Amino acid sequence: DQLLNRPRSLSGPSGKLTLLCDANTDGSFLVHHFLSFYLKANCKVCFVALIQSFSHYNIVGQKLGVSLTVARECGQLVFLEGLKSSVDVFFRAQAEPHPLQFLREANAENLQPLYEFVREALKPVDDGEAAWRCPVLLVDDLSVLLSLGMGAVAVLDFIHYCRATVCWERKGNIVALVHDSGDTEDEENNILLNGLSHQSHLILRAEGLATGFCRDVHGQLRILWRTPSQPTTQRDQSLTYQYKIQDKSVSFFAKGMSPAVL
Amino acid sequence: MAAVATCGTGAGSTGSVVAAGSKNHVTSFQRRGPRASGSDSSYSRLVSIAGTRPSVRNGQLLVSTGLPALDQLLGGGLAVGTVLLIEEDKYNIYSSLLFKYFLAEGIINGHTLLVASAKEDPADILQELPAPLLDDNFKKDFDEEACNHKTAESNIKMKIAWRYQLLPKMEAGPVSSSRFGHYYDASKKMPQELIEASKWHGFFFPEKSSSTLNIEPCSLTHGYIKLLQFIQNIIYEEGFDGSNPQKKQKNILRIGIQNLGSPLWGDDICCTENGNSHSLTKFLYVLRGLLRTSLSACMITMPTHLIQNKAIISRVTNLSDTVVGLESFIGSERETNPLYKDYHGLIHIRQIPRLNNLIYDVSDVKDLAFKLKRKLFTIEFLHTNTDRVNTEKTFITSDFRVIHVF
Secondary structure: OOOOOOOOOOOOOOOOEEEEEEEOOOOHHHHHHHHHHHHHOOEEEEEEEOOOOHHHHHHHHHHHOOOHHHHHHOOOEEEEEHHHHHHHHHHOOOOOOOOOHHHOOOOOOOOHHHHHHHHHHOOOOOOOOOOOEEEEEEEEOHHHHHHOOOOHHHHHHHHHHHHHHHHHHOOOEEEEEEEEOOOOOOHHHHHHHHHHHHHOOEEEEEEOOOOOOOOOOOEEEEEEEOOOOOOOOOOOOEEEEEEEEOOOOEEEEOOOOOOOOO | OHHHHHHHHHOOOOOOOOOOOOOOOOOOOOOOOOOOOHHHHHHHHHHOOOOEEEOOOOOOEEEOOOOHHHHHHOOOOEEOOOEEEEEOOOOOOHHHHHHHHHHHHHHHHOOEEEEEEOOOOHHHHHHOOEEEOOOOOOOOOOOOOOOOOOOOOOOOOOOOOHHHHHOOOOOOOOOOOOOOOOOEEEEEEOOHHHHHHOOEEEEEHHHHOOOOOOOOOOOOOHHHHHHHHHHHHHHHHOOOOOOOOOOOOOOOEEEEEOOOOOHHHOOOOOOOOOOOOOHHHHHHHHHHHHHHOOOEEEEEEEOHHHOOOHHHHHHHHHHOOEEEEEEEOOOOHHHHOHHHOOOOEEEEEEEOOOOOOOOOOOOOOOOEEEEEOOOOEEEEEOOOOHHHOOOOEEEEOOOOOEEEEO
16 A cells, blocks of 8 residues: 555654544554554564454454564564453463553552553664564554543653653654544543644544445545644645555545546 | 364364463464465364354354354454344334354354343343254255265256256255355244253343443443453453463354343443443443454344444444444334335445455445345345336336336
8 A cells, every 4th residue: 555655665764653534434454554654664563452452463464464573473463362362461460560450440640561561572682683673662542541431641651751752762653543532532542643643744544434324435634734743834744645445455546536436 | 174173183273263371462363375384274274163264255264143144244254252232123023033053053053152132131141043044955964065075966867858957956945055154044943952951141130230340330330341241251261362272173153132222231321422432432442352262253233223422323334344334224204115015124234344455345335235034034126116006017128118017
């Protein structure tokens, strides 16, 4: 997916926070894309996968051309499988702090164990090993943390700490997915979404079509480039595409130019 | 069955099968890939679990929900390891019927059942299951597809209408010649011997609520913690998660949870708006974790129309795999609407999971309605019919001539 003529160079400025957002549709194809993209680009990836199992990502990854098992074995990928670990954490008391410790606690205040896990995973290793390129943290998805009892502020703090470590200290990137709940009054989710939108450099927003379900156009993707660190007088650049998801790729086209219509 | 025998001996040889005893990849998501002949034995191992079949799209193992029409809408069936959430209709009539179909399908296929309810004793629920419709001409034969060598009916030569001899024979009624998905007669009860022959575990919350907890109190309500422990116990002890290597025959655990989220479980999200908003979602998350690591499938019915805080409903939807909403016409103004005259309610397929895939099966038509006849629960596409408007039948032919028929 050369989706975009957007500047995809990793040698360019890194330390970016990319926010993936979906509203009324499923934006997980974006997560799969970024995962395979960064793995192919030889980056060290820490993937906090809270919503699906490892084999799901692995099988889709194989369609997109990467093998997660190989990457995990050679150390390029550190995978936290939320669903499986949650069962371990919930039913058996753990000896040392577990990243999903908050599942056991009644009033967990922060996500510090999870942050420690990420920091440990993306720690630069000694130069004996093949050096991976910049570290990347990928989270799928942050809204689940709200459902599991954390407050929006705790999740924002977690991302803040991760940015300090991953983006500034180690010059890596962060990609996180948040669901946009739309009109359901999920205040915590809105706080999280707005807070992250202001911090991110790139926002990819997948929306369902306003007119409803369509077989040939699955949704609309809005891309927004931002520079949160400096106040600018220029407007942020934004582009909109419509897309259709296929078995092994996603095809994008300008609005109204779906091949089914032309 | 030779296929089943290889389960016990050869289990664990290929890493991708639900390997007994190996803790790393104990997941029920399999891939039926076009690989070398080594995959044939694993494929036959998958198919040899009664009542399941692999999905044509992604090789996922599927079980039937008990309603063949619903199976088709969900892309072939319910994937093992996932949660099917039914949003109950207002008076919980049709959703409890779907619940019973799900359990009855489990009994017919020989799956182990786990029934959890806070309202009715599971033993009573099982007594009220509908009886399966077994067409006598096609006896359900679980060992082989026996349709091939049916003896030909006596070939009465037709003398006058001899052209019709060449046409294939019509089938009598709803016939399922495969062993996936059965039809049920809602007016008859399931025969007692089938219920007694099946293996089931019941969780009736009022009975279990008094025993002590051995887990530190987290924000889950008491009932949910006990239910999770119960489910985890059953999965572990009976080896559904592959931890018990001497299990020769793999089986599916069907979990049915009724009225989850209702006040009977001790949860107050249906009563107040600012109730315990994380209890239900945490429960669903850990439950899904349990399901993904075992050979089980779960159907939950939830009275979402009672939940006061709408944000919880969207979170619950995001945390479930498949979500189907039922809306019955009883007591609503739609009952008298001539458009809905023949139907009892609407079905909304709110979410279908994309498992192991970027895309998923979704039907083009989103307007679905159901009706419950004495023997069949049918789901049909809702369409406007021009002849409902007038009492006389008016047809519009393809070249736009209008014909009146009285």
